[in-house]
Every structure is written in C-alpha cells, then in structure tokens.
Amino acid sequence: MVKVLxxxxxxxxxxxxxxxELDARxxxxxLDRAVxxxxxxxxxxxxxxxxxxxxxxxxEAWFQPIPxxxxxxxxxxxxxx
Amino acid sequence: MSFDEYHRREFRQVGRRVPRxxxxxxxxxxxxxxxxxxxxxxxxxxxLRSPHAHARIRSIDVSExxxxxxxxxxxxxxDFGEVEDESIRDIRDNCMARDKVLYDGHAVxxxxxxxxxxxxxxxxxIRVEYEVLPHVTELEDAMKPDAPVVQExxxxxxxxxxxxxxxxxYCEFGHGDLEAGFAAADHIVEREFRTAATHQxxxxxxxxxxxxxxxxxxxxxxxxQGQYMVRSVCAAIMGMEASQLRVTxxxxxxxxxxxxxxxxxxxxxxxxxxxxxxxKIVMSREEVFRATGxxxxxxSRIRIGMTRDGRITAAEARLYxxxxxxxxxxxxxxxxxxxxxYDLQAVRSQGWNVLTNRPKEAAYRAxxxxxxxxxxxxxxxxLCQHFGLDPLEVRLKNAARKGTKSSYGxxxxxIGLVATxxxxxxHPHYAAPxxxxxxxxxxxxxxxxxxxxxxxxxxINPDGTVSVTxxxxxxxxxxxxxxxxxxxELGIPYDRVRTIVADTASLGYNDVTDGSxxxxxxxxxxxxxxxxxxxxxxxxxxxxxxxxxxAVEWKDGAAVPAGPNAGKFPPMTLAEIAANSFRTGGPIAxxxxxxxDGAGVSFGVHICDVEVDxxxxxxxxxxxxxxxxxxxxxHPDYVEGQMQGGAAQGIGxxxxxxxxxxxxxxxxxxxxxxxxxPVASDLPPIEPxxxxxxxxxxxxxxxxxxxxxxxxxxxxxxxxxSRATGVRMTELPLSPPRVLAAIRRSRATDGA
Numbered sequence: 001m002v003k004v005l006x007x008x009x010x011x012x013x014x015x016x017x018x019x020x021e022l023d024a025r026x027x028x029x030x031l032d033r034a035v036x037x038x039x040x041x042x043x044x045x046x047x048x049x050x051x052x053x054x055x056x057x058x059x060e061a062w063f064q065p066i067p068x069x070x071x072x073x074x075x076x077x078x079x080x081x
Numbered sequence: 082m083s084f085d086e087y088h089r090r091e092f093r094q095v096g097r098r099v100p101r102x103x104x105x106x107x108x109x110x111x112x113x114x115x116x117x118x119x120x121x122x123x124x125x126x127x128x129l130r131s132p133h134a135h136a137r138i139r140s141i142d143v144s145e146x147x148x149x150x151x152x153x154x155x156x157x158x159x160d161f162g163e164v165e166d167e168s169i170r171d172i173r174d175n176c177m178a179r180d181k182v183l184y185d186g187h188a189v190x191x192x193x194x195x196x197x198x199x200x201x202x203x204x205x206x207i208r209v210e211y212e213v214l215p216h217v218t219e220l221e222d223a224m225k226p227d228a229p230v231v232q233e234x235x236x237x238x239x240x241x242x243x244x245x246x247x248x249x250x251y252c253e254f255g256h257g258d259l260e261a262g263f264a265a266a267d268h269i270v271e272r273e274f275r276t277a278a279t280h281q282x283x284x285x286x287x288x289x290x291x292x293x294x295x296x297x298x299x300x301x302x303x304x305x306q307g308q309y310m311v312r313s314v315c316a317a318i319m320g321m322e323a324s325q326l327r328v329t330x331x332x333x334x335x336x337x338x339x340x341x342x343x344x345x346x347x348x349x350x351x352x353x354x355x356x357x358x359x360x361k362i363v364m365s366r367e368e369v370f371r372a373t374g375x376x377x378x379x380x381s382r383i384r385i386g387m388t389r390d391g392r393i394t395a396a397e398a399r400l401y402x403x404x405x406x407x408x409x410x411x412x413x414x415x416x417x418x419x420x421x422x423y424d425l426q427a428v429r430s431q432g433w434n435v436l437t438n439r440p441k442e443a444a445y446r447a448x449x450x451x452x453x454x455x456x457x458x459x460x461x462x463x464l465c466q467h468f469g470l471d472p473l474e475v476r477l478k479n480a481a482r483k484g485t486k487s488s489y490g491x492x493x494x495x496i497g498l499v500a501t502x503x504x505x506x507x508h509p510h511y512a513a514p515x516x517x518x519x520x521x522x523x524x525x526x527x528x529x530x531x532x533x534x535x536x537x538x539x540x541i542n543p544d545g546t547v548s549v550t551x552x553x554x555x556x557x558x559x560x561x562x563x564x565x566x567x568x569x570e571l572g573i574p575y576d577r578v579r580t581i582v583a584d585t586a587s588l589g590y591n592d593v594t595d596g597s598x599x600x601x602x603x604x605x606x607x608x609x610x611x612x613x614x615x616x617x618x619x620x621x622x623x624x625x626x627x628x629x630x631x632a633v634e635w636k637d638g639a640a641v642p643a644g645p646n647a648g649k650f651p652p653m654t655l656a657e658i659a660a661n662s663f664r665t666g667g668p669i670a671x672x673x674x675x676x677x678d679g680a681g682v683s684f685g686v687h688i689c690d691v692e693v694d695x696x697x698x699x700x701x702x703x704x705x706x707x708x709x710x711x712x713x714x715x716h717p718d719y720v721e722g723q724m725q726g727g728a729a730q731g732i733g734x735x736x737x738x739x740x741x742x743x744x745x746x747x748x749x750x751x752x753x754x755x756x757x758x759p760v761a762s763d764l765p766p767i768e769p770x771x772x773x774x775x776x777x778x779x780x781x782x783x784x785x786x787x788x789x790x791x792x793x794x795x796x797x798x799x800x801x802x803s804r805a806t807g808v809r810m811t812e813l814p815l816s817p818p819r820v821l822a823a824i825r826r827s828r829a830t831d832g833a
Contacts, residue, residue, distance in 0.1 A: 005490050007253060007254045007489070007490065008429070009251055043237070044239070052490060054492075055494040056778060057529065057678065059532075059678065060676055074490075075417070076252070076410065076417070078531050079410065080444060080448065080529070080597060081338020081339075081445050081446045081448045081595050
C-alpha cells in the first residue's frame, strides 16, 4: 500500500480525505486503483495528472515504479510555455 | 529508468561560448521564417474577424465575395467537422467561430485569393448577420451572478455550487494549520492585487503555408514551437491521418509560449483543400494582438503572517485568473507556484478560472507563476518593511531547501534557492547606494521545468563529422547546446557536429518546445544517442582488432583497448572508425526515444533599482541583476540571454504592458505603438549571474532556464517602485498615471 497525497480540491471526491491509501506499485496502477476506490476522481484523472514520487515529477510514465514507503503526491498535469 | 543520474565530471565542450550555428543566416537575412515560404500557384489567405465581443452568428453570406475575380475558396465554421477531444474542439472553435463569436477579433470566415489585395477586398464582401449579446471582459464582472455567460456548460465538477457559470474550475493546494499559523504571527498583512493581460510580444507574427493534394496528403510549413503538436491538432481538426500531414517548422521569431497552439494552420489547410492550391496566411500585428493568446489577467488576495524576527508563520493566497473565452488551467500552475520559494508549516493557495469575452489564453513563459509570485513577494516585502528587516535575510530565513515540503506537495530534492539568495546578498549591487526618489526591490522566482516526449537520431558521417537530428524548434539556442552535448559525449570538437530540426515525417514524436524542456530532455536524449553510437563504434574497433567488444572503451573521441588482456593497439579515432564504416558493417548511428522525467525545479532572485519621477509617475529602471540556478549552463551566452530576456519581458509586464478593453468590449491597443514593450533604450544593462547547482536527474546536471527569468521581475520592479515612492503598489502595470495617482492618494491621506 502506498499513501498518496492529493491536492486540496480533490477532497470532495474522496470523502474529505487529502491522503488516501492505494495498493499500487506503478504510476498506472495508482491511477487505476484511485478511480476504482474513488470514482469521483475520474474526471480529473481523465483531464490529466502528474505524480511526484520522492520529489521527482512524472507526467505520463505509466510503468514508473513506486518504491515502498515512497512519498507520492498527485498533482495537476504540468504545462509550460 | 527514464533518466540518468548526474555524475560530477570535467567538461571539455559543455560550458563554452561557441559561435551560434544560426547566427550567419539570421544576420544575412538567409534564415527562412514563417512568412518566407512560397509555392508555385500559391494563393493568399485572409481572415474576417468579429467586430463584436460577444454575438450569435445568424448567417454568413459569401456569395458576393465568391463572385470577385481571383477568389478561389471560402471557409466558415461549418466547413470543419466534429472533434471528440474537448481541448482540440476548443482550438478548432478558436480558429474559426461556429455559432457564436466569443471575443473581438474572433475569426468568422476566411478566403483564399490570387493576391493579398483581392483577398482584402473580398473580405469586405462577406456579409455576416450578428445578434449582438451582452459581453463581459473584466474578470470581476464575469464572476457576478448575473454576468453574461460566455460559454454554457463548461463548469468542472471542482467548482463549488453558487458561483457564476463563468467560473469553470477551482483548485486548492497546501498543508498545515493556517489559523494556528496566523495566531503565532506578530503581524499579518493582507492585500489585494491586480494584473493586466499581457501578450508574449514575439517579433514574428504567425505565418503558414498549407498545400493539400487531391489525394488527401498535405504539407504545412509554419512558425511554431512544436511541429508535432501542429500535426496532431490539425490532423484531428481536418479528420486526417497524422501520417498524411507533414509539418515543417520554420525558423522562429520568438514564441515564449504563444506558439504552443495553432490559430491559422487549420484554416489554411481547409482553404487549400477547397481551392486545390497552396494557401499562405500571414497574420498582421493587429490580428496577433486581437486573436492570439495573451496571458491571463488576474486578481488575487494574499495574506501572510510573520514573526518580528522574520519567520513566516502562515501564508494564504486566493487567485482568480481569466484566460479569456475558453477554460484554461493556468491558475492551477499559479496556485502551485505561489509559495514554492518558501519553507512553510502552514500554507494554502486557492485558484479559480473565470471566462471572459477575450481571446483564448496561450502559455507565456512559466504560465501562471509570475502573477501569483508577484502578489506573494509584494506582501513579503511589505512585511519586511513593517519590521525593518532586510528582505534578502528574511527570504534566506524562510527559503525552501533540500528536504522542505513544498507548498504544492512534494518534498524538494537538491535545489538552488539558498545559493541563489546568498549570491545576491554578496553581489555589489545589493550594497550600492541609492539616491533620492530611488528604490531597490528584490523578488524570488520559481518554475517547475519538465521533460517530455523526445526523439533524437545521431548519425556518424563517413568523413568523421556528426549530424544530430532533433524535433524541437530552436527558440533559445538549442541547436548549439545539443551540438555541444553531442561533442562532449563523443569527445570531438563542437565544429564537427551540426544539429538540425526535422519535419514530422523524418523523426518520431517530440513534445512542443515549452516548459524549459529542450536543453534538459533533448540534451538527455542526445547524450543517450551518442552513447548508443559509441557502443557501435567500440564494437567496430573490437572487430578490427580481433578482440572482445567488452575489452574496448571510449576515451577522448577514440576507441581504446581496456584492461590488461585487451592487447596493445593505438587509439582508433571516431574519424578512423567512420571512414571504415562501410567495410565494417555499414553506416553508424545512435538514436534515443524517451518521455523524459527528472527535470529539476529552478529558482531565481532578481534585484532591481528604479527611480520614480514624483511629478509624472514615470519609472526608470536604473540597474538590474538576475541570479538564477541553471544546473549546468551548457552554452552560457544563451543561458544569460534567457535570463536577460525573461527580465526584459517581466519589466515590460510590470511597467507598461496591458490589454485595454473599451466599454464596447473591443481591444483598444492592438499594436506596438499603444501596447508598449520595453525597447533597448528603456532598459539598463541587465547583469546575469549564473549559478550551477547540478540537477540530479540529468547526466550533466542540466536544468531548464527558459521560464524562471520572467517570474521575479513583476515583484522586483513593484517592490522597488513601492520603496521609491513610499506607497505600496498593488496593480500592474505601473504606468505613470497609475503611479502618480497612488502617490497623490498617499499624499492626500498623509495630509488628512
């Protein structure tokens, strides 16, 4: 199980929680498990999210492993100019 | 692993100020920009634009225009088919209105004619019947419950109930107990700020040439930050397969984020398809202002508590951005960036996006961050003034560093903010004396940086030179930087390498040149491609020598035997291996494809001295110094250019630039005479100071440098003006009338 920190405005989709626990070993599994457990997260995940694993931000890396006890933060999809 | 780790090394090529490969072409006029492309039988496209800020299109009659001799095709929104993806649908509808026009300048029809004069004449013959609707161009008005609704049905599930239908998204970030934090403060400042929309101000207007053949293939030449993005978006809008559309990027006369989308390309393709001939469209400057992306305009409320010794105890931001007539996520980036420079126990930032009858926002360097950090850094400066504390010392005391839980969630790895602040503190500029009516402002800045999808092919030519093919338009010196990194890895001189930017049919997909990603991600892919080529060259040398490939290593541009049992052979240079390549297995190349992650965040600190004329309110920038962490400056001239350019644009944003709308909802200043960007005579020399705190996620330690430089100037200038005048400024731009009015209000209050 990994603890995933959400940004505050997602708490309405998770019963008020900004930290959720998911059985996920990769970025892709994290997204899949998150939608299964909290269907209200699906619109945001469909729009796009990034995941920070131990401080490194990943935008689309489905197979990026999530080490045990990693710090995992869900973030909006990064865009730049 | 999608990225390599940094290992300390001595560089031989990287870090040199070598001649730029595009320099001669650009100073001799040989470089081909978007408007330089021509084709036999080419037609000229022109676009009819709405004179209304908000109106329903009742009918479009093109019959008279079609009768004009020389007019070959006309398109309207009805010519474009359905698109499933919402974001591409928005781009389609921005390129050509369908049922409603959503802002002054919105395209309603386009035609292709035998010459530009005929095209302009024909535009006047198109009859559009509008039902004019109430409009709203100001963010605050658009948030009112009874405001005209710009687009129905665009509200995300994130928006709390009870808000105007123009509020399309809401976001919130942060951690800790805010109320406890504010209770621990010795003083709290709460202020509201406003910033005007500004344009990226690139010198080259958008231009393209489209040629669609009768069998459905197409070529498109255009000025863009991303030819693959153009291909994807245009193919979707045109209902084409991507393989049938080849897009070639021209040299680019600036982009700064504004060329990360399309405005005219689908229109030119549709006109060419209908006319059966190539069609060229070149925007006028007025069209660029009225119909391409400026940045957001914003309102924000910032509340920060501080102890009397300068420790921030709590910080809160409420940000309202409007990206024009279509939903945009820029406020999410602003809300995340707002407090990223600080190590905070209690922090919250909230953001709302609001629709207005203005052009669709396009990215502009570090999109969202400058206006949020402007407001935050202004309040931090005011708190420093309140307690009589040194603003750099306060920032050092509160600076984010390795191990800080960032305001947007993740814990920072190695970052360079403290080193950057210390460099600023030690610089002579910070201690230089100031005269009457002069003030000094400082500000920190932050940007995320990112990597993204990247392909590179590196060919070892038979004569021992090297050709690198990459797929990102060079907007800030990337060809030189890529060549330097290839030369570094291969161990050969820089002038043996030439890097070119490929069209979409010649190389795999590359993300847009944005997010300060190219030197990081394309550089990483180039290093990997060079390593792949080195592996082949070592194998060829091993076969020539008759030894095991594992017993060969690459050193100083040559294969050498490695280990005690490898035998004694003189080094075999890259040129020698290349010369024999046809006889040893064929041409040698390396390539690498990656969706790169591991881009390191970047911080900057700016110091700005100004003098304000108390009689006119005019501000003159006297001295300006930029400190920025580049990770590793691959080509320092270009890095300094990015830092200086970001500062210059930020100074313009702070002092002069703004979109001004009239009561009729029309843009009042669509030209460089009335929209004032700083020119050379407005600016002092901008001194860049590069710091190099290696990014652990890149083999050479590279971080992006293209965006951070525009973040600090807004607050650095505003803080300097506030200190020079003794009046806290809270609205940009700091145009002379606004500064003069603030001074007079302050005098009136003091005298009362």
